Amino acid sequence: MTIQWFPGHMAKARRQVTEKLKLIDIIFELVDARIPLSSRNPMIDEIIQHKPRIILLNKADMADKQITKEWIEYFQEKGLKALAINSKTGSGMREIVSAAQEILTEKFDRMKAKGVKPRAIRAMIVGIPNVGKSTLINRLAKKNIAKTGNTPGVTKAQQWIKVGKELELLDTPGILWPKFEDQEVGLKLALTGAIKDAILNLEDVAIYGLKFLEQNYPDRLKEHYNVEAGKSQEIVEIFDAIGKKKGCFIGNSGVDYDKVTDLIIRELRNEKLGPISLERPE
Ligand code: G4P
Numbered sequence: 001m002t003i004q005w006f007p008g009h010m011a012k013a014r015r016q017v018t019e020k021l022k023l024i025d026i027i028f029e030l031v032d033a034r035i036p037l038s039s040r041n042p043m044i045d046e047i048i049q050h051k052p053r054i055i056l057l058n059k060a061d062m063a064d065k066q067i068t069k070e071w072i073e074y075f076q077e078k079g080l081k082a083l084a085i086n087s088k089t090g091s092g093m094r095e096i097v098s099a100a101q102e103i104l105t106e107k108f109d110r111m112k113a114k115g116v117k118p119r120a121i122r123a124m125i126v127g128i129p130n131v132g133k134s135t136l137i138n139r140l141a142k143k144n145i146a147k148t149g150n151t152p153g154v155t156k157a158q159q160w161i162k163v164g165k166e167l168e169l170l171d172t173p174g175i176l177w178p179k180f181e182d183q184e185v186g187l188k189l190a191l192t193g194a195i196k197d198a199i200l201n202l203e204d205v206a207i208y209g210l211k212f213l214e215q216n217y218p219d220r221l222k223e224h225y226n227v228e229a230g231k232s233q234e235i236v237e238i239f240d241a242i243g244k245k246k247g248c249f250i251g252n253s254g255v256d257y258d259k260v261t262d263l264i265i266r267e268l269r270n271e272k273l274g275p276i277s278l279e280r281p282e
Contacts, residue, residue: 010177014047017174020124023158024170025107026100027053030127030136033063033084034192035279036071038185039128041176048126052103053080054096058132060084061091067277074281087136096140097121097166121167122160126174130194133173137161140169184208188278193269203257206264207235212278220273 027048032039036057041047055075060068068084075082081099085092100121112118127133141161159171178194179185187208189195213221218229225242242248243255246263250256267273 013175013177014043017047017124017126017176020158020170020174021048021051024122024124025052025104026121026123027051028056028096028100028123028125028136029053030056030058030125030131030133030173032131032192032194033057033060033068033071034277035188035194036075037279038182038188039131039178039192039194041126041128042179044126044176047176052107054099054103055080055082056092056096056136057082057084058087058127058136061086061088062271062275064275064277067280070281085136087132087139090139093140097163101166120162120165122170123167124170124174126176128176128178128189128194133175137169137171137173140167191265191268191278202261202265206261209264209268210235210238213273213276217273217276220276224267224273 029040029044029048036055057063057068057071063084072082072084081103083092083095083099085096100123104121108118108121125133125136140163160168161171162168178189186195186200187205190200190202190205191209191212210221210227214227214229221227221229225238226245227238227241239257239260240255242264243257243260246260248256248259248263250259268276
């Protein structure tokens with residue numbers, strides 16, 4: 001399996017984020033709650049340096065609730081505030097603003113003491129493609145899209161979106177790249193739909209998903225596909241069983257493995273097997 005690596009894109013994206021750092025008070029780092037490590041940019045700490053940040057575990061509705069809690073604790077132990085959110089429904093939006101206010105209390109108090117006029121917190125969303133950046137921006141903006149190009153001290157060309165009185169968000173998120181060169185990361189990104197199908201061998205992706213289910217969610221494998229985990233069966237036997245259960249045939253000549261592959265990937269991505277976390281803190 002070959003996964004493409006785009007050093008050119010990477011450098012450009014990095015430059016764009018770095019340029020905007022000086023305009024903002026805080027970063028909202030969006031990750032996929034199902035794969036909080038694999039959906040992060042491997043150089044994120046280096047890129048954003050000491051800028052305060054909140055990790056937003058987006059698509060929390062698609063992840064295992066208990067494991068998401070463990071991730072929040074994991075980040076907390078590393079000194080990072082993390083929140084579980086669902087940008088599609090808006091769950092967790094209020095907490096984002098209050099967490100940002102809390103983190104920046106000291107900075108804003110210092111500014112106040114120096115006589116600087118109170119202003120809204122300025123934030124920027126960063127994350128890998130498809131993690132939900134646009135959905136989150138639209139959700140936070142709601143009807144209050146008031147672009148304010150002329151905020152004092154801010155580059156004119158920069159567009160800001162007002163989120164209530166407390167927050168201003170850069171209208172363009174920073175697009176970062178995941179760690180493409182790691183095969184397992186690639187498989188997880190593909191299973192969650194973060195990277196395009198064309199650059200991966202789909203059968204590898206489906207097999208990875210099945211093996212993961214076998215080890216971590218055997219009940220769902222049984223319930224949904226009638227496949228018994230732990231029976232040391234060949235993967236082809238599992239494909240056959242799923243094909244028969246779900247009616248994936250080529251004419252009269254037996255199970256259509258391409259159809260089974262597509263089905264497994266589609267159903268995992270569309271939560272047909274329920275909320276699933278593909279990563280758990282060590
Ligand atoms: P991006 O800007 O980071 O590239 O991502 P974008 O907002 O386009 O979101 C990518 C996909 O993820 C979209 O689905 C979006 O609806 C979905 N999404 C974003 N946040 C959440 C969330 O918290 N929960 C769930 N379940 N889904 C989320 P899509 O299939 O591309 O479009 P559509 O089905 O919404 O039309």
